[in-house]
Amino acid sequence: MIHLENVSKVYPNGTEALKNISIDIQDGEFVFIVGTSGAGKSTFLKLLMHEETATFGKIVVNGHNLMKIKKRRVPYLRRTMGIVFQDFRLIKNMNIFDNVAFAMRVIGTPEKDVKKTVYRVLELVGLKGKEKHRPGELSGGEQQRVSLARALVNNPKVIIADEPTGNIDPERSFEIMKILADINNQGTTVIVVTHEHDLVQEFGGRILRIDDGEIVEDKYLKTKYHKNTVSINNANSEINFEDDLSNGNEPSDNKNTIEEKEADA
Amino acid sequence: MKFSSAGYLIKEGFKNIWNNRKMSLASIVVLVSCLIITGSASLISVNVSTLISKIGDDNELTVYLKYDLSDIDSIKIGPEIQKIKNIEQCTYYSKDEAIKEYKDTLGNIYESMQDEGNPFGNAYKIRLKDLSKYNDTVKQIKQINGVDSVSDRSDIAGKLTKLNYFVTLVGSWIVLILGIVTLFIISNTIKMTMYSRRYEISIMKSVGATNTFVRIPFIIEAMIIGLFSGLLAAGIIIAIYTPVRDAASGIVRLINTSTLTVGDIWLQTLLLMSGIGMIIGFAGGFISISKYLKKEGGEIIGW
Numbered sequence: 001m002i003h004l005e006n007v008s009k010v011y012p013n014g015t016e017a018l019k020n021i022s023i024d025i026q027d028g029e030f031v032f033i034v035g036t037s038g039a040g041k042s043t044f045l046k047l048l049m050h051e052e053t054a055t056f057g058k059i060v061v062n063g064h065n066l067m068k069i070k071k072r073r074v075p076y077l078r079r080t081m082g083i084v085f086q087d088f089r090l091i092k093n094m095n096i097f098d099n100v101a102f103a104m105r106v107i108g109t110p111e112k113d114v115k116k117t118v119y120r121v122l123e124l125v126g127l128k129g130k131e132k133h134r135p136g137e138l139s140g141g142e143q144q145r146v147s148l149a150r151a152l153v154n155n156p157k158v159i160i161a162d163e164p165t166g167n168i169d170p171e172r173s174f175e176i177m178k179i180l181a182d183i184n185n186q187g188t189t190v191i192v193v194t195h196e197h198d199l200v201q202e203f204g205g206r207i208l209r210i211d212d213g214e215i216v217e218d219k220y221l222k223t224k225y226h227k228n229t230v231s232i233n234n235a236n237s238e239i240n241f242e243d244d245l246s247n248g249n250e251p252s253d254n255k256n257t258i259e260e261k262e263a264d265a
Numbered sequence: 266m267k268f269s270s271a272g273y274l275i276k277e278g279f280k281n282i283w284n285n286r287k288m289s290l291a292s293i294v295v296l297v298s299c300l301i302i303t304g305s306a307s308l309i310s311v312n313v314s315t316l317i318s319k320i321g322d323d324n325e326l327t328v329y330l331k332y333d334l335s336d337i338d339s340i341k342i343g344p345e346i347q348k349i350k351n352i353e354q355c356t357y358y359s360k361d362e363a364i365k366e367y368k369d370t371l372g373n374i375y376e377s378m379q380d381e382g383n384p385f386g387n388a389y390k391i392r393l394k395d396l397s398k399y400n401d402t403v404k405q406i407k408q409i410n411g412v413d414s415v416s417d418r419s420d421i422a423g424k425l426t427k428l429n430y431f432v433t434l435v436g437s438w439i440v441l442i443l444g445i446v447t448l449f450i451i452s453n454t455i456k457m458t459m460y461s462r463r464y465e466i467s468i469m470k471s472v473g474a475t476n477t478f479v480r481i482p483f484i485i486e487a488m489i490i491g492l493f494s495g496l497l498a499a500g501i502i503i504a505i506y507t508p509v510r511d512a513a514s515g516i517v518r519l520i521n522t523s524t525l526t527v528g529d530i531w532l533q534t535l536l537l538m539s540g541i542g543m544i545i546g547f548a549g550g551f552i553s554i555s556k557y558l559k560k561e562g563g564e565i566i567g568w
């Protein structure tokens with residue numbers, strides 16, 4: 001679960017990127033974040049993964065209070081989320097397999113499980129047969145999908161994607177969104193920043209509009225891609241949403257508990 | 266971090282060396298050069314020290330007997346000198362031998378000063394066990410009847426001790442300064458390497474790697490480079506040691522007999538160099554990566 005309370009972010013140079021934001025995102029939601037360039041969308045995501053810290057307010061992500069989190073706990077916060085970066089962030093010296101496997105090795109997964117899972121996830125994103133290639137030998141869209149595979153491989157509670165379709169043709173964009181929607185239907189929270197109006201209309205879900213550091217719109221758009229819809233707090237939407245389901249969260253809940261234990265060990 | 270990661274992390278360390286081979290090569294060249302320079306300075310200092318103390322050990326005194334003492338009486342004094350505790354060796358040196366050596370040394374010049382008779386008396390060449398008891402021993406020798414004088418080398422004994430101390434001191438300073446310069450150069454090399462890989466570090470952290478997990482392959486990598494450089498530097502030093510020593514012996518003959526041979530130094534050189542190389546690798550890797558680990562990821566590369 002993600003909980004923000006009166007959160008502001010002022011960058012050292014004085015830019016006020018987020019202004020007094022309060023929002024809750026429940027487990028299992030599918031959320032689009034839209035808004036003009038410079039509105040504060042990436043800043044919002046950076047706060048969630050603790051790449052930036054909020055200047056004021058309170059942030060709780062998957063049980064971690066980010067205002068109080070200790071440095072050595074940050075890796076464990078990040079392991080509860082899979083992040084798809086706009087610039088891919090692939091390690092250029094590692095082949096595709098190792099780039100994806102890295103996320104699993106980080107948490108100490110035995111090699112034979114790594115192998116099985118990585119091959120399966122690479123197949124899921126349509127990169128079967130590219131395992132031995134280096135990132136530099138792939139197209140932008142393919143690299144994007146490697147980044148997605150790496151985000152999925154640990155079966156995280158939350159997937160966060162900053163413009164995951166920014167570099168690819170509409171067809172591929174659709175495929176990637178389809179994968180994200182499927183994963184959401186298995187219970188994973190998905191948060192996607194995008195500029196692409198068509199995709200938002202097609203896939204729907206909860207739509208947050210950020211403008212000049214403020215959330216100016218929070219609505220729900222039901223589409224065929226979402227079997228499950230989840231209750232939304234603070235939603236000022238007029239559009240229908242069902243608040244019946246919170247299913248599919250159990251596996252990821254267990255996972256989180258395990259990691260918390262490991263963190264304390 | 267789990268134990269199951271150990272194999273992966275070690276393998277990764279080796280892989281990194283190859284993946285960053287240009288930087289690895291640069292680091293090895295820098296480290297090897299620094300180790301050779303520092304190592305050579307140490308070896309020269311140790312050898313000069315050895316040379317000086319050998320000269321001290323060789324310290325030979327001459328006991329001059331009274332000029333008019335007969336040969337028979339002269340020979341009788343030998344056992345008496347030998348009775349003194351601090352005498353290690355005592356050999357008779359007759360005036361005939363003295364004049365002969367004198368002739369050999371002076372050669373032609375001697376021809377022009379012929380027929381002036383033998384100006385030398387009989388003498389003994391002695392060697393002391395302990396040079397520091399020089400004064401006592403000389404006093405005892407002088408008490409023997411028929412002894413005229415003992416060559417005075419007390420000042421040389423003192424000077425040699427001082428010189429040895431001086432060489433050790435200067436040598437240590439040179440090695441220390443070279444060592445600091447080495448560390449400086451190496452830490453800069455590592456910083457450059459790290460800078461070119463900060464992106465990679467940032468990615469690892471954004472995927473949830475702990476600092477330890479990021480750090481271990483880097484440190485293993487640095488230690489392997491250090492070990493390899495140490496072995497290489499030691500190998501080069503050992504290989505050129507004998508030729509250099511021979512060349513130096515050609516100039517100062519004493520070097521051949523009074524300095525360490527390659528047999529005396531190869532093992533220590535090998536162990537020290539590889540040990541120091543690994544320590545430098547460990548320290549350098551550990552310190553320089555810490556700087557980048559402090560960041561939480563985004564600041565390094567931005568979105």
Ligand SMILES: Nc1ncnc2c1ncn2[C@@H]1O[C@H](COP(=O)(O)OP(=O)(O)OP(=O)(O)O)[C@@H](O)[C@H]1O
Pocket residue numbers: 011012013015016017035036037038039040041042043044
């Ligand atoms: N590290 C930073 N230091 C100072 N100001 C920053 C920093 N990062 C972002 N900003 C500023 O904060 C504001 C919000 O930036 P942010 O990156 O969140 O926008 P965005 O909504 O993601 O835009 P885009 O759609 O172009 O990616 C912008 O005015 C930006 O200039």
Ligand SMILES: [Mg+2]
Pocket residue numbers: 041042043162568
């Ligand atoms: Mg952005």
